[in-house]
Amino acid sequence: MGGAERSARKRRQQQTAGARAVAQARGPAGPDKKIIAIVVAVVLLAGVIIGGVLWTNASKNSTAGQTITPQTASAALDSPGERQGVTVVSGKADAKVKLDIYADFLCPYCGELQKGFGDQIEQQIQAGTVQVTYHMIPLLNSRSDPPGYSLDSANAALCAADETKFTSYHDSLFKNQPQEGARGYDKSQLIKLGQDLGITSPQFATCVNSSIYNEQLNAALQQILRNPAFQGTPAIFHNGTPINNWAQDDNWLANLINQA
Amino acid sequence: MLDVVGTLVRLGLAAVWLTSGSIKVSDPGQTYLAVRAYDVLPGGLVHPVATALPLLELALGLFLLVGLGTRIVAVVSAVVLLLLIVAIAQSWARGLTIDCGCFGGGGQVAAGQTRYPQEIARDAGFLALACWLTVRPATRFAFDGWLRSGRAEQAVEERELERT
Numbered sequence: 001m002g003g004a005e006r007s008a009r010k011r012r013q014q015q016t017a018g019a020r021a022v023a024q025a026r027g028p029a030g031p032d033k034k035i036i037a038i039v040v041a042v043v044l045l046a047g048v049i050i051g052g053v054l055w056t057n058a059s060k061n062s063t064a065g066q067t068i069t070p071q072t073a074s075a076a077l078d079s080p081g082e083r084q085g086v087t088v089v090s091g092k093a094d095a096k097v098k099l100d101i102y103a104d105f106l107c108p109y110c111g112e113l114q115k116g117f118g119d120q121i122e123q124q125i126q127a128g129t130v131q132v133t134y135h136m137i138p139l140l141n142s143r144s145d146p147p148g149y150s151l152d153s154a155n156a157a158l159c160a161a162d163e164t165k166f167t168s169y170h171d172s173l174f175k176n177q178p179q180e181g182a183r184g185y186d187k188s189q190l191i192k193l194g195q196d197l198g199i200t201s202p203q204f205a206t207c208v209n210s211s212i213y214n215e216q217l218n219a220a221l222q223q224i225l226r227n228p229a230f231q232g233t234p235a236i237f238h239n240g241t242p243i244n245n246w247a248q249d250d251n252w253l254a255n256l257i258n259q260a
Numbered sequence: 261m262l263d264v265v266g267t268l269v270r271l272g273l274a275a276v277w278l279t280s281g282s283i284k285v286s287d288p289g290q291t292y293l294a295v296r297a298y299d300v301l302p303g304g305l306v307h308p309v310a311t312a313l314p315l316l317e318l319a320l321g322l323f324l325l326v327g328l329g330t331r332i333v334a335v336v337s338a339v340v341l342l343l344l345i346v347a348i349a350q351s352w353a354r355g356l357t358i359d360c361g362c363f364g365g366g367g368q369v370a371a372g373q374t375r376y377p378q379e380i381a382r383d384a385g386f387l388a389l390a391c392w393l394t395v396r397p398a399t400r401f402a403f404d405g406w407l408r409s410g411r412a413e414q415a416v417e418e419r420e421l422e423r424t
Contacts, residue, residue, distance in 0.1 A: 033407050037328060040403070044322050052315035056288045145292050145307055181289030181296075 060145060060182040068176045068185060068193040073168040076126055083161035084133075086154075086216045090167060091131030096260045097124070099243075102135040102224060102235040105153035105173045106144055106180055110234040113246065114174040120253055122167065129257050134170065137224060138217050139233050140180065149184025152208075154217050156190040159207035163199045172197065266392065266399040273337060273389040274324035281317030283364040288314075294366020297358040298347050316340065324393075327402025334393035341387040345380055352376040 077090050099121075103110035124130035136154030141147060153173055160169035172193055178184045185193075191205045224230050229242050236243040238256060246252045284291045288310065295301065295310040320340070323333040348360050352374070359369045360379040397404065 037403065037407055040326070041323070041328055044326075044328075045319055048315055048319045048322065052285060052318065053311060056285065056311045056314075060288045060292070142296070143293060145289070147303070179289040181292035 063178045063183050063185055063189070066176075066185075066189070067196070068172055068189060070193060070196040071168055071171040071175050073122065073171050074126055077122055077167040078161075078164040080164055082164060082166055083158055086136060086158060086213050086220050088134040088136075088158070088161045088166045088170075089131065090134065091125040092128045093131065095125075095129055095131035097130045097238065097257050098133070099130060100133045100135060100235075100237040102137045102230065102233055102237075104137050104139045104150050104233045105157070106140045106150045106178065106184060107233045108177070108180060109247075111174050111177040113234045113236075114171070116250075117246065117253060118171060118174070124253065124257065130253075134166070135220065135224070136217060137221055137233050139221060143180050144178065144184040145181055146183070149178065151211065151214050151217060152187060152190060153184065155211050155213045156187075156194070156208045158213045158217075159204050160194055160197070160199065162207065163194070163201055163204055165194065165197050165199055168197050169194065262396065263398055263400050266396055267401060269389050269392045270324050270327060270330060270399045270402070273334075273386065273393065274321045276386055276389075277317045277321030277324065277337070279321075280363050281314045281321055284314035284361075285318065287364065290364065290366060291361070294359070294361025297356070297361070297367045298351055299354075299356060300347060300350065327399055327404050330393055330397035330399065330402060330404050334390045334397060338387055338390035338394060341383050341390060345383045345387070348376060348379050348383070352380075 079090075082088050082090060101113075101121075103113065121130065121132060125132060136157055138150035138154050141150040144150070157166060157169055157173065160166050173185075176185075187208050191208050194204050194208070229237070229240075231242070236246060243252060243256070249255070284294075291314060292306065292310040295313070296306050301309055317340075320333055320337050323329055324337075344360070344362070351358050351360075357369055357371050357374050359365050359367060359373070359375070361367065362379060362383070393399075399405070
């Protein structure tokens with residue numbers, strides 16, 4: 001055995017001795033790290049799941065327990081007998097412009113239409129130049145979670161029309177429009193809105209709770225779906241002709257009145 | 261070198277999951293509509309799936325980001341991507357006109373607005389990333405590497421001890 005070999009062997013022995021000492025001091029490395037990994041994994045998963053479910057539910061159920069803020073509208077817009085079948089007619093019979101507006105209380109673009117032109121339309125109705133027939137179309141009935149808000153709100157609006165409170169009820173629902181795909185308002189919230197708008201008759205609550213107009217509303221939905229000119233909500237018709245430029249032309253209503 | 265590629269693959273797939281998951285989680289209503297639009301789940305399952313899917317995507321993204329359990333996460337990723345591809349393909353085959361909602365959006369679109377081939381190709385690309393990590397999960401800057409380094413060191417030490 002040469003001197004170089006001997007010293008190399010000695011060095012190796014020292015090294016292994018050192019390694020052994022380190023290994024003993026550190027303890028078995030595997031299990032410790034495994035535990036850390038499992039803890040990290042569990043913390044990550046738990047954080048994502050708990051945080052995510054809480055956030056999702058809070059965000060989707062934001063209408064729960066809320067009061068729908070009542071909006072006021074001129075009493076002149078509503079008249080006894082304004083409900084005709086499952087439509088509501090607002091305005092003078094001799095108005096020169098007669099509009100049919102088809103909307104769903106859940107439909108975001110219907111909310112845009114109301115936001116952009118609701119006041120203008122109501123002013124023209126009051127001025128006697130425009131008569132509007134409101135059609136409640138439960139097109140998106142399956143698109144709330146839980147489903148059913150489109151029909152419940154359409155039915156409740158008709159119940160409000162029976163109490164000559166349609167316009168303010170309609171405006172309040174659009175002003176506080178729930179998000180599509182999320183929770184809408186339940187029947188007790190819809191009843192509370194009517195009461196906040198000054199409806200005192202106990203028949204209103206019965207009307208909302210019994211979904212009295214649902215069948216007729218669904219029938220009206222099926223009927224409008226057969227009309228090839230109907231391309232979804234919102235839809236505005238003037239003498240049977242669809243008005244498609246309302247989103248592009250801010251003056252569509254004024255132009256219509258001037259041309260009539 | 262392959263480890264470097266693997267690291268990019270891992271971080272790339274992590275970015276995909278984190279992006280798609282966070283967009284979905286931030287708009288739960290839209291996600292619900294997107295899941296509904298596939299028209300495959302019974303009504304009662306739409307809500308739980310629409311809640312769970314974005315969270316699953318986020319979890320997969322986080323695990324890939326830190327590189328923990330890379331192979332298992334890659335297998336789960338591949339399964340999820342396969343399911344998504346099947347879901348898109350069935351919509352296409354049945355003539356539904358929907359957006360996959362893969363990165364937000366989703367729901368019904370006009371007849372000419374569908375992008376099924378692109379959506380499937382994109383998901384197939386992500387599936388390839390998941391397959392890479394399933395076959396070769398070793399990457400740099402990964403929790404897994406740190407775990408293995410412990411085991412490897414220990415193995416070397418033990419071998420050294422045996423030799424003496």
